[in-house]
Amino acid sequence: MSVRRLAAVAAFLTTVVVPVALSxxxxxxxxxxxxxxxxxxxxxxxxxxVMRDLHKADSGPCVGxxxxxxxxxxxxxxxxxxxxxxxxxAKGGNSGGGGKRGPSPSPSPTxxxxxSPSPSPTxxxxPAGARCGTDGSRVQAVYAxxxxxxxxxDSLLPSLRHWASVADGVFANSAVETGGTRHVRxxxxxxxxxxxxxxxxSPTGDDSFSNTVTELRAAGLxxxxxxxxxWVDSNVYCGIGNIKGDDRAGADNSNNVGPSYGRTDRGCWxxxxxxxxxxxxxxxxxxxxxxxxxxxxxxxxxxxxxxRENNAVMTYVCPQEHDALFDCNHDDYYSTAPxxxxxxxxxxxxxxxxxxxxx
Numbered sequence: 001m002s003v004r005r006l007a008a009v010a011a012f013l014t015t016v017v018v019p020v021a022l023s024x025x026x027x028x029x030x031x032x033x034x035x036x037x038x039x040x041x042x043x044x045x046x047x048x049x050v051m052r053d054l055h056k057a058d059s060g061p062c063v064g065x066x067x068x069x070x071x072x073x074x075x076x077x078x079x080x081x082x083x084x085x086x087x088x089x090a091k092g093g094n095s096g097g098g099g100k101r102g103p104s105p106s107p108s109p110t111x112x113x114x115x116s117p118s119p120s121p122t123x124x125x126x127p128a129g130a131r132c133g134t135d136g137s138r139v140q141a142v143y144a145x146x147x148x149x150x151x152x153x154d155s156l157l158p159s160l161r162h163w164a165s166v167a168d169g170v171f172a173n174s175a176v177e178t179g180g181t182r183h184v185r186x187x188x189x190x191x192x193x194x195x196x197x198x199x200x201x202s203p204t205g206d207d208s209f210s211n212t213v214t215e216l217r218a219a220g221l222x223x224x225x226x227x228x229x230x231w232v233d234s235n236v237y238c239g240i241g242n243i244k245g246d247d248r249a250g251a252d253n254s255n256n257v258g259p260s261y262g263r264t265d266r267g268c269w270x271x272x273x274x275x276x277x278x279x280x281x282x283x284x285x286x287x288x289x290x291x292x293x294x295x296x297x298x299x300x301x302x303x304x305x306x307x308r309e310n311n312a313v314m315t316y317v318c319p320q321e322h323d324a325l326f327d328c329n330h331d332d333y334y335s336t337a338p339x340x341x342x343x344x345x346x347x348x349x350x351x352x353x354x355x356x357x358x359x
């Protein structure tokens with residue numbers, strides 16, 4: 001397709017607010033996958049590993065990942081591949097379990113599971129009771145569709161409601177493991193019903209992550225107090241999101257500020273990929289984490305954010321069912337009560353994000 005001019009894009013952008021009800025729903029097991037060797041070009045496209053408008057960063061703030069072309073300072077770990085056997089280019093289907101790459105091998109027989117560390121008290125991100133409303137830092141759900149693609153929003157509403165609950169359940173059930181409560185702090189109306197913005201993109205707006213971010217920003221979705229969970233009705237990626245390299249503990253961490261964008265395409269809709277990308281948006285997994293791959297993911301399986309990449313050596317210390325949850329042993333990026341003297345006490349802990357709430 002020809003290069004889109006920003007002035008021409010504005011004519012295609014419209015925004016409609018539609019309510020989506022929040023509901024409590026726990027996460028269930030998702031396909032366990034990891035990243036292996038670089039696949040052939042056709043297989044890469046089938047699995048959503050499309051590198052258009054991404055530049056591998058050898059230095060600077062995005063080292064370990066990619067610079068997003070056209071958005072200076074925006075970093076991404078890169079596209080997350082669809083599970084084995086899922087072709088993201090297939091029209092009309094979705095796997096519901098993306099966000100990680102390739103089938104995981106069986107755990108080493110010499111590796112045993114270990115218990116999570118005993119928790120110690122820690123501060124909460126946002127007080128209980130703050131889940132409803134539009135004030136403060138919140139996650140805005142978005143359905144985005146290019147103007148040359150059939151708009152399936154109405155027929156997808158029941159599924160969107162369910163997938164939002166599944167994504168929330170990953171955060172909630174992961175927090176329970178350390179004795180806490182966390183929920184995604186969605187934008188809601190006066191009745192505590194989450195709102196989803198429908199954005200119509202130009203014909204090239206779904207071609208790349210960069211294009212999508214450009215057009216979402218042009219549509220006004222660029223607030224500093226928002227993270228954007230975006231379902232793109234397209235067949236380019238499985239999922240992709242941006243992250244900020246900042247491992248400082250405390251409320252002034254740059255991951256506590258938006259705008260950030262997590263894009264999930266049709267082939268991987270289902271809640272698990274959406275949760276994976278949102279975790280990137282709120283700062284997981286930092287490069288300094290004890291089990292970092294050096295590329296914004298982790299090595300200690302099973303874990304929603306872990307898979308083999310960057311020649312990392314994988315370990316298998318949590319049961320396979322934990323692949324549907326965050327942070328095996330809760331010592332890298334997500335704990336509601338990190339043990340004194342451990343990494344998350346004095347480094348960024350995504351469980352302290354202001355985009356989550358304790359109620």
